[in-house]
Amino acid sequence: xxxxxxxxxxxxxxxxxxxxxxxxxxxxxxxxxxxxxxxxxxxxxxxxxxxxxxxxxxxxxxxxxxxxxxxxxxxxxxxxxxxxxxxxxxxxxxxxxxxxxxxxxxxxxxxxxxxxxxxxxxxxxxxxxxxxxxxxxxxxxxxxxxxxxxxxxxxxxxxxxxxxxxxxxxxxx
Numbered sequence: 207x208x209x210x211x212x213x214x215x216x217x218x219x220x221x222x223x224x225x226x227x228x229x230x231x232x233x234x235x236x237x238x239x240x241x242x243x244x245x246x247x248x249x250x251x252x253x254x255x256x257x258x259x260x261x262x263x264x265x266x267x268x269x270x271x272x273x274x275x276x277x278x279x280x281x282x283x284x285x286x287x288x289x290x291x292x293x294x295x296x297x298x299x300x301x302x303x304x305x306x307x308x309x310x311x312x313x314x315x316x317x318x319x320x321x322x323x324x325x326x327x328x329x330x331x332x333x334x335x336x337x338x339x340x341x342x343x344x345x346x347x348x349x350x351x352x353x354x355x356x357x358x359x360x361x362x363x364x365x366x367x368x369x370x371x372x373x374x375x376x377x378x379x
Contacts, residue, residue, distance in 0.1 A: 227365065228310075228377060228378065231309065231310050231358050231361060231362055232309075232310055232378055233309040233310070233355075233358060234306055234307065234308050234309065235306070235307040235309060235317075235320070235351060235355070236304050236305065236306045236307075236338070237304070237305050237324050237335050237336070237337065237343055238285055238302050238303070238304050238305075238335070238336050238337070238338070238340070239302055239303050239304075239305060239324060239327045239328050239331060239333045239334070239335055239336075240285070240301060240302035240333055240334050240336055240340070241300075241301055241302055241331065241332070241333050242332060242333055242334055243332070245299040245300060245301060246299070246300050246301070246302065246303065246331055246333070247298060247299055248290070248294065248295030248296060248297065248298025248299070248300075249295060249296060249298075250331070251269075251282075251290070251295070251298070251300075251303060251331075252269075252290075252295050254327065254330050254331070255269040255282055256269075258271070258323060258326060258327075259271055259272075260282055262290060262291070262292065263281075264291055264292065266281070266289070267283065267284070267289020267290050267291055268281040268282060268283045268289070268290060268306075269281065269282040269283075269290060270282075271319065271323060273313060273316075275313075277311075277312070277313055277370050277375075278308070278311065278312065279307075279312060279313075279316045279319050279320065280305055280306060280307045280312070280316065280319065280320040280323060281305070281306045281308075282303055282304070282305055282306075282323075282327070283303065283304045283306060284298070284300050284303060284304070285300060285301055285302035285303055285304050286300050286301065286302075288300070302333065303327065305320065305323060305324050305327065307320045308378070309355060309358055309359075309369070310358075310362065310367075310369055310370075310374055310377075310378040311369075311370060311374060311375055311378050312369060312370050313369060313370030313371075314359070314369065314370070316369075316370070317351070317352050317355050318352075321348045321352070324348075362374075
């Protein structure tokens with residue numbers, strides 16, 4: 207039996223192109239939910255996160271919302287550098303939280319749940335949704351982000367890369 211060995215130069219060129227493409231689509235969307243008045247408490251955040259289906263991931267210090275298959279939809283982190291953990295929630299006081307979406311690692315429909323979660327946290331915490339520059343984000347901004355993410359997912363699928371798939375979880379670790 208003979209083995210077929212790919213041309214090393216061709217394989218290297220394909221690997222470089224895949225690496226370049228992965229760099230382009232390896233996007234993380236983050237919005238901040240900032241208190242308009244009193245600081246947010248850890249118990250307040252924990253209760254709301256758990257009621258919304260988020261579970262605390264101790265090693266990461268974030269609450270994570272997962273789909274039925276266990277894939278992470280989005281994550282909720284402390285806006286300040288202190289990670290969230292069970293022992294520290296009772297004494298936690300923070301100006302806000304950050305909701306994160308790891309675009310290539312999340313399945314279809316994740317953005318809608320991310321957007322809905324951001325709105326729910328803002329409403330329940332009487333807080334504002336802002337970007338990294340602390341500029342308010344309204345429905346039009348979320349619509350624009352959603353449109354951009356559809357383009358990214360389409361580009362991934364055109365290359366046979368399924369957002370949130372098992373291979374993608376390894377490719378975008």
